[in-house]
Amino acid sequence: MKTLTLQEAGNFVYGTLPEPTNIEAHEALVKIHRIGICGTDYHAYRGRQPFFTYPRVLGHELGVEVIAVGEQVNNIKVGDKCSVEPYLNCGHCQPCRNGKSNCCETLQVLGVHTDGGMAEYMKLPANKLYASAKLSYDQLALVETLGIGCHAVNRADIKPADKVLVIGAGPIGLACLQFAKIKGAKVVMLDVNESRLAFAKNTMQADATVMVSDNSADDIKAAFDGDMPTAIFDATGNPSSMMRTFELAAFGGKIIFVGLFQGDLTFFDPLFHRRELTILASRNALPDDFRYIIQLMEEGRIDTNAWITHRIAFDEVASSFERLLQSGNELVKALIAV
Structure with a gap:
């Protein structure tokens, strides 16, 4: 062969x-x-x-x-x-x-x-x-790709009341977007590229998109009607992006690292404690994720x-x-x- x-x-x-x-x-x-x-x-x-x-x-x-x-x-x-x-x-x-x-x-x-x-x-x-x-x-x-996002969203226990920011509009970020939407949450996508953001908005039904800039925090807050995200999925594997999530999360919010890099991740501990943030790593997917995704695809929901x-x-x-x-x-x- x-x-x-x-x-x-x-x-x-x-x-x-x-x-x-x-x-x-x-x-x-x-x-x-x-x-x-x-x-x-x-x-x-x-x-x-x-x-x-x-x-x-x-x-x-x-x-x-x-x-x-x-x-x-x-x-x-x-x-x-x-x-x-x-x-x-x-x-x-x-x-x-x-x-x-x-x-x-x-x-x-x-x-x-x-x-x-x-x-x-x-x-x-x-x-x-x-x-x-x-x-x-x-x-x-494509089930396995979708499984990465499905598992991450399940790890975060996303609810309809959540305000979700997904950073990185590649396939893994798009999968996080898709399953957060299935859970009923409002989802905003953040990326450096206009065409990727357009795909997330027009094809994947992101509720709003934000370009990375010096004003990103204000733009994210505006997209969530004055609030900050209660859950942030970072799918970039970029250390600078990952470390910035601590400044973007709402008080009491969650940060879910789906992407990874070879290196150390640092954060300012008083900021972390003052906001009482939760950090989650998400790796791969579980057998039930595969069964659930296949069911959704067969039903035409994906x-x-x-x-x-x-x-x-x-x-x-x-x-x-x-x-x-x-x-x-x-x-x-x-x-x-x-």
């Missing part, structure tokens, strides 16, 4: 490997049909991804077809179209026992810590597959068509990746067809 390996930063190499065999009792063999490209993949290509080693087969946003199943598998069957939960957890460490499999102590994320789906076939634990008889491979490949701005064939990835990086604000989500 064909594979595509990121041999080192900036260098994709095509190769071939034998098709996977010897399916274990709890496993499934799947054919890869769609692969979403996300910020993790771009950072890895540029040599800027934390917790990453080369060479690595990328790809963790997957729409797949079940080809074979092990004898103990009963949640899926041959022929099913599935989304993949790419978080391989141990099942027995403390967070796994406490229902926090997304932050397992020895977590292996497909395409990051272990090889992912930029290949024709792969073996997976069957419990990481979520079938849908209604959704397309395109839609199924439309992913507008997310897909670029499509490329598997054989064109190596030659097209640099061009994708240069697409700028036209790029929201690229999908690879295998």
Whole structure:
């Protein structure tokens, strides 16, 4: 079977490997049909991804077809179209026992810590597959991206009365926007780019948008009718942006860091205490998030068509990746067809 390996930063190499065999009792063999490209993949290509080693087969946003199943598998069957939960957890460490499999102590994320789906076939634990008889491979490949925002919004326990600021209008920020809206909250999007903000407003139904500027705090307050946000989701992974959230949150508010960076985060403690702020980290997603998102998509409450701005064939990835990086604000989500 064909594979595509990121041999080192900036260098994709095509190769071939034998098709996977010897399916274990709890496993499934799947054919890869769609692969979403996300910020993790771009950072890895540029040599800027934390917790990453080369060479690595990328790809963790997957729409797949079940080809074979092990004898103990009963949640899926041959022929099913599935989304993949790419978080391989141990099942027995403390967070796994406490229902926090997304932050397992020895977590292996497909395409990051272990090889992912930029290949024709792969073996997976069957419990990481979520079938849908209604959704397309395109839609199924986007479930994981949506899961990041879904989990973050659930972590923050967003309510209709909340006034939510989302910083960063990339796919993860847009996912936070979408699920905060589903919860009934008023949502304002903050970004440095007008076209991204226009997409958030016109396509993703943000209630208002604000450009980053010296007057951002006043503009945010105006967008919330004189109030400040009770919840701030920072999806930038930019330390300056993340540290500024402490000045933007309402007294008694929450700050949810969805993006991350390699470094130390600092804040002025008296400001933090005076406002009695809550800081939350959000990592990956949980199995129930995948089930919930698939249900919403099947019900037509989430439309992913507008997310897909670029499509490329598997054989064109190596030659097209640099061009994708240069697409700028036209790029929201690229999908690879295998």
